[in-house]
Amino acid sequence: MNRIFHKVMLAPEVAWLEVEAPRIARRWKPGQFVIIRPTDDSERIPLTIVDGDAARGTILLVVQGVGRTSRLTISREPGEAFTDLVGPLGEPATIGVFGRVVCVGGGVGVAELLPVAAALRRVGNHVTAVCGARSRSQIILDAELHAAADEVCWSTDDGSAGFHGTVVDLLRSREAEFRRAGMIHVIGPIPMMRAAAELTRAWGVRTFASLNPIMVDGTGMCGGCRVTVGGKVRFACVEGPEFDAHQVDFEELARRNSAYREQERLAMQNHECRIGLVLTRQG
């Protein structure tokens, strides 16, 4: 169960993992996620399902190492297995006929665009993927995006590839076309989603954002993932993770996601010290 079949490092700290999960492979829909515990003592972390192959009985995850548990996840090797894997969780992304659709992704969020863009295109929309990376070396899944969308454009913060600027700057630069879109789907870091939502609100284009609050159980039991949308409290793990971007209180989301930052930082230091110790002992 939960065995890792393949692993490819797409960029430094970003791994593409094919994981055994036959039931999830059969039932998942774009926009849904899983929760894993890579090892026995690990935290439960949510990860988007990027693709699923019912025949092979596997799903694809794209994971960026940002803290202790995500780094532990990408350090696992093929043949090893995650201790726990549960899903598919959350509601599927909104897929409908909108005419023209823009899918906006930042960082590892571009991975989640793949299934959503492909599904939107399959039902007849013209899909543009607007993707952002810090620099050329951080660009991931370009070929896959080209296969999923009608058009793909990139921005890099340092201008080393594509448009020079943020992904929201890139979006704005094509205002004339994009404000005629029927729907915009956004996923990525919170400040980016927030900026994108502000822009598209001004354009009056319906926009959905896939949110990433801190989660524990992912089954609607703890309320840890609560977000405020249109003044109402919603549990992102069961009612989301996708919500109307124009209604989301991004500021609160950003604050809540920082709740454990200091504790996690100390834990990470401590962890690296311990790894250091093991290495010196072995060496």
Place this chain on the structure above:
Amino acid sequence: MPQTGPKRTPKAPRQELPLRDPQSRTQGCGEVSLGFTLKQAQMEARRCLDCKDPKCIEACPLHIDIKSFIARMIEGDFEGALERISEQNPFPGVCGRVCQCELYCEKACLLGRKLKPVAVGALERFAADYASQCGNGLHAEPNGRKVALVGSGPASLIAAYDLVRKGYQVTIFEALHELGGVLAYGIPPFRLPREILRQEIDRLRAMGVEFCNNFIVGKTASLDELFEEGYSAVFVGTGAGLPHLMKIPGENLIGVYTANEFLTRLNLMRAYDFPHSGTPVRVGKRTLVVGGGNSAMDAARWARRLGSETTILFRRGRAELRARLEEIDRAEEEGVHFEFLAAPVRLLGDETGAVREMECIRMRLGEPDETGRPSPIPIPGSEYRVPVDTVVAAIGQSPNPTLQRATPQLITNRGKIVIDDRGQTSLPRVFAGGDVVRGGSTVILAMRDGRAAAEAIDRALQEGR
């Protein structure tokens, strides 16, 4: 029947449970109640009157033969005592620790009319801990039918026990990575050591019950798919896991938890051991726990263990607390303060978005409400503020909605699955019980439901319904 054997001493004082001292218990998560010594167990057992018409048995929702298990204990036959208990209850180690016995057997105990009732719960626990767990030779001939139980809380656990004994092949599907429902994520290890829970679940496994964790029925597979995969009936024991929110301004500030999140981080994810375990929790210098049930006591006692000055804020009076009496005493001994007749109005945060202050309002008690308890009425103008860094809302929960949402044909009433007098839902061969039907109750009532459902499933399948 003439009385034989050792003398009965009903007038002897009720034995007190030996406890770890409050100072040392707040230093860790070791079990607080140490359980009777052998001598105490025998003395307490001898208090039982051996009643002709033992009301205790009727009052125990599982109808454990209390009178005869106690008689065995008096004879020093602890294995025999455990066997008697196991006929009705495979989880004496769990129930002897967490059953709210003052509402059931001990409330009905005839000795209790004049003196203090026999400490049945503590005796049950003693039998479980003392006698080596008898493997049970209760294996039945397999009847070739499969039953799926959804959720691994007490309702499903006992249903599994009863069904394997009738020859069914049983699989329990659990959403979380650990088994036991509230027993695993809600009740702290200092009340129910996890080895006890694991042992009693392992007994079921040894009897052939199959466990499938990380499996959410309604997500990982639908109810229909379970039937397609060959299950003849399904029992839904998904519990009441959806936490109620206080619905006051500031509820989403950092440091404000539902009891479920707080307890799940600590019990299930072992946040007390962070960073050795992966999951953190934030407990500051001052913690306020809102509520008056078992979850409130458990959260407050955890906060004490993490070094926080802790107050339970309850909008009614002491008499209306709903937790087990024993746990209320334990909480007080451990230094938890109680503030009665007060309720939160709003929470105020600092510039980082962390909670800093709670505004409360005083209450008075009015006419009884629909629950029969006096209703709390706010006293205008009595608002006051208290500094706080951690807030836990332990104000109740409703049924877990996942399965209901995925199965809209299932008739519910305010989230609770509706069942008929046979325990059957609106769908054929789908049964339900425990908190998902009751909307929050006790371990032992959930078990009673699980038992009734097992019987109803057996009957329905025999009759070919």
